[in-house]
Amino acid sequence: MLITFPLLDERALDRARPLLARAPWNDGRDTAGPQAAQAKNNSQMPRDCAEARELSALVLQALDGSAMFLSAALPARVYPPRFNRYTGAANHYGPHVDSAVRFGENGLRVRTDLSCTVFFSDPEAYEGGELVLHAPDGERSVKLPAGHAVLYPATLVHEVRPVTRGARVGCFFWVQSLVRGAEERRLLLEFDQALTVLRQRDGDSPATVALTGTYHNLLRMWSDT
Numbered sequence: 001m002l003i004t005f006p007l008l009d010e011r012a013l014d015r016a017r018p019l020l021a022r023a024p025w026n027d028g029r030d031t032a033g034p035q036a037a038q039a040k041n042n043s044q045m046p047r048d049c050a051e052a053r054e055l056s057a058l059v060l061q062a063l064d065g066s067a068m069f070l071s072a073a074l075p076a077r078v079y080p081p082r083f084n085r086y087t088g089a090a091n092h093y094g095p096h097v098d099s100a101v102r103f104g105e106n107g108l109r110v111r112t113d114l115s116c117t118v119f120f121s122d123p124e125a126y127e128g129g130e131l132v133l134h135a136p137d138g139e140r141s142v143k144l145p146a147g148h149a150v151l152y153p154a155t156l157v158h159e160v161r162p163v164t165r166g167a168r169v170g171c172f173f174w175v176q177s178l179v180r181g182a183e184e185r186r187l188l189l190e191f192d193q194a195l196t197v198l199r200q201r202d203g204d205s206p207a208t209v210a211l212t213g214t215y216h217n218l219l220r221m222w223s224d225t
């Protein structure tokens with residue numbers, strides 16, 4: 001299941017742009033595994049620089065306020081966001097699969113159920129740079145407005161097509177979900193969205209209260225904290 005949604009408003013983007021402009025950028029292959037390093041050709045912001053920490057906090061705050069992200073991902077753990085740039089000679093990331101588990105600071109371990117990319121560059125500012133997902137039912141190409149995010153299964157082979165003009169700057173991270181199964185997550189998202197519509201129309205009627213209980217009983221049955 002692939003989901004796109006707005007995440008960062010103009011105020012957040014205005015805060016982010018000067019940080020992205022003055023941040024240091026290193027060879028992105030420095031943080032890739034053996035297989036991914038062969039396909040990776042981009043720049044990446046050092047995770048311990050001041051700009052990365054401030055930007056990461058900005059994204060995490062936006063995620064906490066995003067009803068769509070919380071409903072679709074049901075996050076148990078979020079790997080701290082990282083930031084990359086595609087431009088010039090460092091302009092693509094060939095087909096690859098993300099590692100099943102990511103290791104972070106202070107013993108952090110995150111099972112990568114879901115991947116998320118947040119776009120910081122306007123689509124008109126660069127050519128190419130599409131995120132391409134190789135799904136069983138065919139390729140999906142994603143290029144979103146600045147501030148929008150795409151959430152997709154980390155099990156998919158994916159790539160970033162070459163940027164031939166301008167610069168594509170983005171953020172990426174992984175999510176370990178409370179609900180491990182992709183099909184169960186999809187059903188819970190559809191249930192939650194339908195329930196929201198019913199609650200807006202009927203309020204807390206006996207039927208919506210009962211359905212809310214059913215949703216939480218399913219979440220209780222399928223989740224693992």
